[in-house]
Amino acid sequence: MIDTFFVDLHIHIGRDWNGKPVKITGSKSLTLSNILEEATNRKGLDMVGVIDAQAPAVQEEMIDLIDRGQAHELKEGGIRYEDTVLLLGSEIEVYDAACSGPIHVLCFFPTVNRMRAFTTWLSQKMKNVNLSSQRFYGTARELQQYVKEHEGIFIPAHVFTPFKSLYGKGVKETLREVLDPDKIDAVELGLSADTGMADLIGELEPYTYVTNSDAHSLGKLAREYQQMALKALNFEELQMALHNQQGRKVLTNYGMSPAMGKYHQTVCAKCLSPAKLSASHCEACGSEKIVKGVKDRVQELKSSTQKKERPPYIYQVPLSSLPGVGTRTYEKLMEAFSTEMAVIHEVSREELRAVIPEQVVERIIAMRKGTLTIQAGGGGHYGRIQ
Known part of the structure; x- marks a missing residue:
């Protein structure tokens, strides 16, 4: 039977178990x-x-968890820990001769052994496999081929970010300049873009969009995520959902409004005033350094409008980032309702009112509906909720 699950596929490790x-x-x-x-x-x-x-x-830490019985590897791929399934992935930086600039991609594998073999292979083409997002000394197509030959999933990461992304710096016009379009399983939108923006680029029509947190701290987990229809939690089911097979699919993308993204609008790099892409200098301070925003970059790439029906994209922010949800209020919510997903998606207005002030309840309901008012970000600075 098909059920629904919340999924975030882009979470970093800050420190290993040795510190x-x-x-x-x-x-x-x-x-x-x-x-x-x-x-x-x-x-x-x-x-x-x-x-x-x-x-x-x-x-090593994964294997230790398994050996101590705190986790176990699934035959369909993935590692179960209590109620959550862990997928093993790697973010890699590619800058081959076909790229106009560096791009980041995500590579996932079903088992620990597959990932360990990938590490051995990468160690011949990467200076330091111990660190995140390291440069791959090979071509993007070579990397894609390895992933596909070893039953993996390949996803270009945060594809519109001005730096280190497919459309930000990687290609001039089309992903075919760098990647084999037949060896892409999904496309990650990133924090400065949404479905409506990506749908302006016709060549993305075949792909499922994923929205992920790119978390660099624990609090940032699930700042973007998706709800998926799956029969079970494992690697094989995810793979089917990314290709819309047999009822498995992405039901809803949840993410920050593109206006919240720190590279959404074109701004002056010095004073962060909004700037026109065609301007030679900032009208506010005179600086000649203008940072192109995702919004303008998408317009440059705009091609045939897609006809594919997409899941809804609901604008949200992390619960702790919502005005009025300070530490004490957050802890009250967790004590009463256990998890953020429960607060955001399941708990009724009346139940919320019994725990927190009315104005905070209304902000949670507005977030649930995707109707928060946002002041746009840019130039490396996030937007904010008004």
Whole structure:
């Protein structure tokens, strides 16, 4: 029987179990064990993708959890920990001769052994497999071929981000410049774009869109995620959902309004004033350094409008980022309703009123409906809720 599940496929490891950095910009508390605890007991996520699983020390911690009986590997792929299934992924930077700039991609594998083999292969083409998002010394198509030959999933990451993404710097006009279009399983939109923006690019029509947190701290888990229709929680079911097979699919994308993204609008890099893409300098301060926003980049790439019917895209922010939800209010909500997913999606208005002030209840309901008012971000600074 088909059921629904909440899924976030892009979570970094800040430190391994020896305390050594994996994602250097990631929080020290962002360890594998802490991610699993947070996902299961606070966020209410059913499936999470850890995208630094190529690091040997991260694999050691996974194997230790399995050996101690706290987790077990599924025959259909993935690792179950309490109520959450972990997927093993790796974010990799590619900058081959076909690229105009570096791009980031996500590679997922069904088992620990498959990921360990990937690490061995990467160690011949990467300077440091112990760290996150490292440069791959090979072509993007070569990487795609390996992933497909070893039963993996290949997803271009945050494809519109101005830096280190497919459309931000990687290609001039089309993904075919860099990637084999037949070896892409889905496309990750990133924090500065939504379905409506991506649908302006005709060549993306064949692909399912995923919305993920790209979390660098525990609190950022599930700042973007999706609800999926699956028969069970495992790698094979996810793969089917990404290709809309036999009733498995993405039902709803939940993510920040593109206006919240720190690269949404074109701005002056010095004073962050909104700027016209055609301007030679900032009208406010005179600086000649203008950072192109995702909104303008999508317009440059705009081609035939897609006809494919897409799942709804609902604008949300992390519960703790909602005005009025401070530490005490957040803890009251967790004590009463256990997880963020329960608060955001399941708890009635009347139940919320019994725990928190009315104005905060109305903000949660507005977030549930996707009707929050946003002040746009840009130039590396996030937008904010008004």
